[in-house]
Amino acid sequence: MRIPCPFCGNRDTQEFVYRGDASPTRPDTDEAMHDYVYLRDNVAGPMREHWYHAQGCRNWIVVTRDTRTHEIISAEFPR
Amino acid sequence: MKRFSIFSLAANALSGHRKWAPTWRDASPRPGYDIIIVGGGGHGLATAYYLAKVHGITNVAVIEKGWIGGGNAGRNTTIIRSNYGLAGNGPFYEWSMKLWEGLEQELNYNAMVSQRGVLNLYHSDGQRDAYARRGNAMRMHGVDAELLDRDAVRRMAPFLDFEGARFPIQGGLLQRRGGTARHDAVVWGYARAASALGVDIIQNCEVTGFVTDNGGAITGVETSRGTIRAGKTGIAVAGNSSRVAAMAGLRLPIESHVLQAFVSEGLKPVIPGVITFGMGHFYISQSDKGGLVFGGDIDGYNSYAQRGNLPVVQDVCEGGMALMPMIGKARVLRSWGGIMDMTMDGSPIIDRSPVDGLWLNAGWCYGGFKATPASGWCFAHLLATETPHETATAYRLDRFATGDVIDEKGAGAQANLH
Amino acid sequence: MAEPFTITEHTNLALATIMARKGVDPAAIEAALADTQLIPTGPGTWLAVSYCDPPPYPGEGRGPVPTPDLDPGLRRDTLKDLASVSDQSGGYIVYRFSGPAARTLLQRGAFIDLHPSVFGPGSSAVTVIAHIGVILWQADDDTSFDVALFRSFAGSFRHWVEASANAHDRHPDESRDPWDPQV
Numbered sequence: 116m117r118i119p120c121p122f123c124g125n126r127d128t129q130e131f132v133y134r135g136d137a138s139p140t141r142p143d144t145d146e147a148m149h150d151y152v153y154l155r156d157n158v159a160g161p162m163r164e165h166w167y168h169a170q171g172c173r174n175w176i177v178v179t180r181d182t183r184t185h186e187i188i189s190a191e192f193p194r
Numbered sequence: 195m196k197r198f199s200i201f202s203l204a205a206n207a208l209s210g211h212r213k214w215a216p217t218w219r220d221a222s223p224r225p226g227y228d229i230i231i232v233g234g235g236g237h238g239l240a241t242a243y244y245l246a247k248v249h250g251i252t253n254v255a256v257i258e259k260g261w262i263g264g265g266n267a268g269r270n271t272t273i274i275r276s277n278y279g280l281a282g283n284g285p286f287y288e289w290s291m292k293l294w295e296g297l298e299q300e301l302n303y304n305a306m307v308s309q310r311g312v313l314n315l316y317h318s319d320g321q322r323d324a325y326a327r328r329g330n331a332m333r334m335h336g337v338d339a340e341l342l343d344r345d346a347v348r349r350m351a352p353f354l355d356f357e358g359a360r361f362p363i364q365g366g367l368l369q370r371r372g373g374t375a376r377h378d379a380v381v382w383g384y385a386r387a388a389s390a391l392g393v394d395i396i397q398n399c400e401v402t403g404f405v406t407d408n409g410g411a412i413t414g415v416e417t418s419r420g421t422i423r424a425g426k427t428g429i430a431v432a433g434n435s436s437r438v439a440a441m442a443g444l445r446l447p448i449e450s451h452v453l454q455a456f457v458s459e460g461l462k463p464v465i466p467g468v469i470t471f472g473m474g475h476f477y478i479s480q481s482d483k484g485g486l487v488f489g490g491d492i493d494g495y496n497s498y499a500q501r502g503n504l505p506v507v508q509d510v511c512e513g514g515m516a517l518m519p520m521i522g523k524a525r526v527l528r529s530w531g532g533i534m535d536m537t538m539d540g541s542p543i544i545d546r547s548p549v550d551g552l553w554l555n556a557g558w559c560y561g562g563f564k565a566t567p568a569s570g571w572c573f574a575h576l577l578a579t580e581t582p583h584e585t586a587t588a589y590r591l592d593r594f595a596t597g598d599v600i601d602e603k604g605a606g607a608q609a610n611l612h
Numbered sequence: 613m614a615e616p617f618t619i620t621e622h623t624n625l626a627l628a629t630i631m632a633r634k635g636v637d638p639a640a641i642e643a644a645l646a647d648t649q650l651i652p653t654g655p656g657t658w659l660a661v662s663y664c665d666p667p668p669y670p671g672e673g674r675g676p677v678p679t680p681d682l683d684p685g686l687r688r689d690t691l692k693d694l695a696s697v698s699d700q701s702g703g704y705i706v707y708r709f710s711g712p713a714a715r716t717l718l719q720r721g722a723f724i725d726l727h728p729s730v731f732g733p734g735s736s737a738v739t740v741i742a743h744i745g746v747i748l749w750q751a752d753d754d755t756s757f758d759v760a761l762f763r764s765f766a767g768s769f770r771h772w773v774e775a776s777a778n779a780h781d782r783h784p785d786e787s788r789d790p791w792d793p794q795v
Contacts, residue, residue, distance in 0.1 A: 116503045122655055123738065127723050129505035130740055133495045133610060135449065152607050153538050153594040154445040157436035159498045170740040172654035182450070183498045192655070 119190045122172040130170035137163040137177050137193075159183055165193075195390035197302050217382055218389035223396050226423030227255045229577055230415060232401050232438060233431035234258025235267040236377075237555055237562065239384035239395070240570020241430060241577070243301075246391035248571070249578035254393045255424075257417060259400035263381030266433055269500070269532030270563040271455050271487050273468050273479065275312040275372035276337050279328040282588030282600040283541060284335040289585045290568030291337075291371060297567060303383030305375050306482060311467035312372030313342070313350065315517075317361040321472050325367040332369070340368045350466055353520050360516060361473035372468060374479055380566055404442050404552070411550035412442060428553040428577050430569075433533035434498070435556035442549050446556065447538045447594050449609040452497040452531040453489065453560045454506055458524040460484030469517075476513030478521075486524060488514060492534060492560060494610040501531040534560050540612030541600035544572050544582065545591040553577055554591060559612055616713035619773060622758070626664045627700040632656035636694050644690055651736045651749050651760075659700070659747055659760065704747075705763045710756040718748065718757060720776045742772035 116128045136158070142151050159182055166176050179188040196202060196215060206214055229245060231238045234256045245251045256262075274294050276287035298305050316322045322341075329339035343365045348356060356363055385395055396419070405414035405421060414423040429438050436446050465480040475491035490510035493502045507529065514521050537543065537557035542565065547554050555573045558565060572583035582589070588600055594607070605611035630650070632638055638656050650658040691697055709718060719726045721741035731737075736749035746769075747760040761769055 124724075126739070127505065128495075128503060129508075129723075135496065135608070135610070149595050150445070153447040155436065155447070155449050155609075156445065157449050157496065159434075159437055159450075162496060164496065170745050171738050172657075173738075174654055180495075182496045185497065185499050185503070 116185050116187070118166060118168075118176070118178055118187060120168050120171055120174075120176060121190060121192055122174065123168065126168070126171055128166075130168060131176075132167040132169045134165035134167060134175075137165045161188055166190075195302075195386065198304075218385040218395055221255070221389075221394035221396050223255065223257070223399060223417070223419050223422050224394065226414065227394070228253040228425045230254070230422060230424035230427045231256045232415065232427065232429040233265075234262035234385075234395060234397065235265050235430065235432070236263070236381050236384065236566035237432070237558075237569045237573070238428075238430035239381060239388055240566055241428060241555065241573040242393045242395075242570075243384045243388040243391070244571050244574035245578060246388060246393055249574060251578055252392035254388075255396055255422065256388070256393060257396045257399040257401065257415070257422070259398070259418075261397050262385055262395060263378055265431075266532045266534075266558075266562060267377055267381045267566075269455070269530055270377055271477070271479070271489050272374045272377045272481070272563060273312065273372070273477070274307070274375050274564040275369055275468070276564070277312060277314070277328065277332055277339065277367065277369045277372065278602065279331045280600055280602055281335075283602065284331065284337065286568055286572070286585040286589075287565065288335060288337050289571070290565050293567030293571060294375060294564075295371070297375075297380075297383070301383040301387045303379065303386060305379040305383050307373070307375045308482070309371050309373040310479075311350075312369045312470070313347070313366045313467055314368075314470045315347065315354075315363050315366045315472045317364055317473045319364075322364055329367050338369055338371050340370070342366045342368050351469060351518075353464065354469075354518050355516070374468065374481070375563075376482075377563060384566075384570070401438060401441070409550070412552045424551075426553060426577055427551060428555060428573060430555040430573065432535040432556055432558045432562055435535050435554070439547070439554070439556075442547070442552050444547060444549065444552075446543075446554075447591075447607075448557050449496050449536045450498055451492045451494070451534050451536045451610060452499060452502045453492045453534050454502040454510070454529055454531045455487065455489040456507075456510065456529045457481070457488075457527050458486040458521070459527050461486065461524060464520075471513050471517040474509070474513035474516060476510055476517060478514065478518075485527060486521060492536070492610060493531075497531075498533055499531065500533060502529075534558070535562075536560075536609035536612060538594055538607040538609060538612075539599035539601040540603055540605065542569070542589050543591050544569065544576060544586045544589040546576070546580070547591065617709055617711035617717055617777070620708045620710075622706040622708060624663050625701065625706050626662050627704050627706070627760070628660045629653070629698045629700055630658045630660050630691065631696045631698075633693070633695055641691065641694050644694060651747055653738050653747060659704075660697075661706075661758075703763060704760045705766045706758055706760045707769075708751065708756060708758055710754075712755055714755050714757055717773070717776055718759070720779070721772060722746070722748065742769065744769050744772070 117125045119125050161181050163179050166178050177193050178190045231241050238256050242254050242256045245254050276291040278284045278287050316325050329341050332339040347366045400418040401415050403416035404412045407413050431438050439446050461484050468479040470477040478488035493506050535557045543557040544555050572586035575583040649661040722739050724739050733750050733753045738747050744765045751758045
């Protein structure tokens with residue numbers, strides 16, 4: 116699996132650290148915090164996720180990847 | 195059910211082994227059951243067996259989308275052990291070990307349970323202290339544990355790299371009662387025994403949805419082979435728990451991750467038991483067929499693909515070469531990936547779900563195989579009595595909300611660190 | 613016959629990381645440092661490399677000495693409104709790989725494509741060799757490469773160099789297949 120880093124180009128996943136689903140946003144209430152921290156959609160299919168290019172440009176990247184096939188659909192900086 | 199014995203073997207040998215009956219009955223779905231177990235892996239079949247055997251509930255179906263034992267039951271590294279440190283885990287896994295010890299007589303089936311020992315190596319003073327502590331916790335729970343020094347390890351496994359290694363071996367924590375079992379035979383043995391007690395095993399039957407009553411309680415399953423009514427529905431589909439639970443509107447504290455394993459060409463007996471490397475993620479045993487069976491860490495990203503990537507292959511092989519350079523000449527025959535239900539604390543869930551009629555057996559991370567007998571026993575107990583078995587009271591779904599997590603590694607709510 | 617490759621340690625480099633301040637156009641920083649070699653390490657970040665005399669180090673093993681103004685181009689007042697500057701001269705060790713086999717040797721460690729058609733003079737990359745993070749760039753039109761890594765990893769990195777260079781009991785030579793043990 117190679118991730119097309121927007122700055123460095125195509126790189127092996129060994130250079131990256133995985134963080135997980137990029138979709139949830141930090142909630143304001145304590146009640147919603149449990150769901151945010153512990154529950155997952157655990158998508159089977161295309162999923163937006165955070166990868167950190169630790170052994171490259173040291174930027175966070177939002178990668179859209181199909182969890183059923185490992186196909187990388189897109190990779191972009193979060194902003 | 196015809197019992198297997200030396201006499202049945204001899205009789206069938208005389209007839210050229212052409213008269214063996216099918217090991218279990220391949221059933222078609224009936225309109226309804228008292229209990230449906232979704233998932234025909236080791237856990238699901240063991241649950242059905244103990245429902246019938248221990249609780250006398252025989253109007254049970256196990257439904258499986260593919261063939262029984264075709265998921266993680268056929269994709270693990272066959273290790274059994276009960277060397278856990280936390281109170282929520284120790285008694286459960288020890289109960290599983292006790293069930294393993296009597297399994298073959300219980301099922302009248304050769305599951306090739308082999309208590310050849312599990313040895314966790316330590317390579318530093320701090321790691322020795324941690325293993326001493328874990329060993330003490332095990333012994334307080336009545337589990338066998340021995341802390342070995344370097345000379346004792348060398349006598350057991352002289353081929354390890356004791357000289358000039360980057361991480362010198364100082365000793366190991368040994369559970370002699372740990373070992374391996376034949377994974378397929380475990381599935382077949384439970385299927386045969388459950389089928390003989392009247393359980394329907396229904397293959398090629400994929401759940402596509404749940405049937406609910408007006409109150410929202412689940413009263414059956416929609417499947418690729420039609421609707422089947424059920425008094426209770428239990429799911430034991432680790433790897434795909436989130437996908438099945440989502441059909442009932444549930445989000446679980448689980449991510450699916452891929453774990454790879456490897457087997458080498460067959461070699462003469464050389465590895466005495468199960469050996470784990472303390473300074474890298476690498477563990478190894480040798481199958482009775484001679485292949486070295488080894489693995490390491492999960493790949494670390496969400497996956498349903500049942501195959502992994504090369505960085506972990508490299509990592510596992512580097513760990514193996516650092517620990518026992520002699521395996522460098524052995525050729526890898528096959529590798530494969532299984533999909534793990536990784537929970538947020540690294541421990542499983544055996545509990546009722548918030549949806550009436552739906553019961554959960556999930557979140558086995560990469561430790562599901564060794565748990566097979568106790569998982570079935572405790573899930574059957576829960577389904578039959580609606581109270582958790584005494585060894586599985588900690589495996590609650592709501593423990594993440596209450597703070598009662600069972601985090602052996604102390605890694606926190608990040609699934610890929612457990 | 614020339615050595616297939618040589619490896620030497622730069623002892624006269626002054627290094628600094630340059631990080632653009634929020635909202636600053638990277639082109640403005642590149643213009644302000646037009647006379648300094650800049651290795652891009654990320655969006656709006658560079659490793660600035662300059663040669664200084666006397667060397668920033670008094671000698672191996674004695675640790676870094678303060679080097680606030682190694683190069684006029686890196687003076688903090690030049691960049692004060694544009695970028696943050698952090699001296700890295702003591703943090704990184706930089707090796708020069710030269711010779712016809714240098715590229716082959718590095719390719720054994722880095723899993724990016726170092727073929728001359730895609731990695732030539734002026735090319736650079738932040739990547740990893742033998743689990744060690746490196747910044748590498750082609751240093752000239754010939755076959756010289758500079759590899760910067762954190763100084764504390766130097767021993768491990770040299771171990772990788774020796775192991776890779778001695779693969780098949782000989783130095784790599786681009787004129788032959790480096791993976792053919794018969795050669």
